[in-house]
Amino acid sequence: MNGPHMIPAVGQANGQTIGDAAFRTVARHLQEQTGIVLTDVKKGLAVSRLSRRLRALQLPDFDAYCDVLSGPDGAAEMQEMVLLLTTNVTRFFREPHHYDALRTQILPGLVAKAKSGGRVRLWSAGCSSGEEAYSMAMCVLEAFPQAAPSNIRILATDIDSNMITKGQTARYQLSEDDLSEHPILLKHMVKVPGRDRYVDIAEPAKSMVRFARLNLQDPWPMQGKFDVIFCRNVVIYFSTETQQKLWPRFAKALNHGGHLMIGHSERVTGPALTPLRSVGVTHYELQAQGAMT
Ligand SMILES: C[S@@+](CC[C@H](N)C(=O)[O-])C[C@H]1O[C@@H](n2cnc3c(N)ncnc32)[C@H](O)[C@@H]1O
Structure with a gap:
């Protein structure tokens, strides 16, 4: 399960960084798809979780990833992005x-x-x-x-x-x-x-x-x-x-x-x-x- 822990608050992880424009594009797509708001403090989290997607798609950077999101495979890729960016922390009898x-x-x-x-x-x-x-x-x-x-x-x-x-x-x-x-x-x-x-x-x-x-x-x-x-x-x-x-x-x-x-x-x-x-x-x-x- 994805959790909020141990994620750097800067827009950098695994050698990858995300520029402001690319981050705004990712955040806009996520909010349109799910309602989830990705604020600036979540930049590090976004980079950390999406970096493996960049590697899987063999993309050089987040600008190229944004091109995929707005290209012909964009709808399918947005589903993948949503899976990576949702926070799924839960447990039995939470808030008892x-x-x-x-x-x-x-x-x-x-x-x-x-x-x-x-x-x-x-x-x-x-x-x-x-x-x-x-x-x-x-x-x-x-x-x-x-x-x-x-x-x-x-x-x-x-x-x-x-x-x-x-x-x-x-x-x-x-x-x-x-x-x-x-x-x-x-x-x-x-x-x-x-x-x-x-x-x-x-x-x-x-x-x-x-x-x-x-x-x-x-x-x-x-x-x-x-x-x-x-x-x-x-x-x-x-x-x-x-x-x-x-x-x-x-x-x-x-x-x-x-x-x-x-x-x-x-x-x-x-x-x-x-x-x-x-x-x-x-x-x-x-x-x-x-x-x-
Ligand atoms: C932190 S978990 C909460 C789980 C459980 N309700 C609890 O309190 O332990 C939040 C869940 O909301 C889901 N979620 C986020 N946006 C959603 C949306 N637009 N529609 C349905 N589920 C959504 C996420 O995928 C995630 O599994």
Whole structure:
């Protein structure tokens, strides 16, 4: 997974440098494709991650890379660029207060709904390699061990197709911290023989999660609404304007009384704050229609 660590903040890495014009071109394409804003402090990160692409394409410098981006193979190359420039850091039960809220405040009602034949949908939007979605599935199974044959499903989407494949593969290497802090993990996983700390997500958690590639900036093809949406540590990389276009879309995608969880340094702002009431730390609830008037 790409992480923000140990990357120089200057526009230079592996002997490569990027000029201002080339950096602005890369940043413009990235923002147009994904909403992600690449500020000047990320120059070193961009150079470090894209240098291997330059080597693979046998290009002499970033000006030549920009020519590829605006040439006939530009659309395909932009997909490659997006894969390299997204930050996919994640882990099981990250920001655990959201899972506490799920367990104690939200799931009791949703489990009752599912037990009486109702449809329950949860969405991990910007799921990276799937740890967030599988953590949600584990919470659901703890609350309702027979959840799998019921109509409870979890959708996990990300713009990064490599992450979607990893989530579908459902094989992870757990850290010592994962194991000591979240003993529940091993209950829903099987150890991979001969591979230290490697695990596969076990059934039924695995089949409760469906992965799909989705760019949040594009139209969303999902028909039904969601009871719970986790979109955490995703919009932090977007401009305020892009964020403010997304909040009402999340509000619209929720059932009344549905919940939106966002990352620790993110806040819902703008007009969407009217329907979305803050009910906890980075936790919002879509108000029932009557309550909004
Ligand atoms: C830092 S990870 C967050 C993962 C997880 N939600 C968590 O909090 O642990 C951010 C994810 O957002 C995805 N992402 C970035 N821009 C996106 C977009 N426009 N549409 C969908 N996913 C996007 C990235 O590919 C990355 O996997």
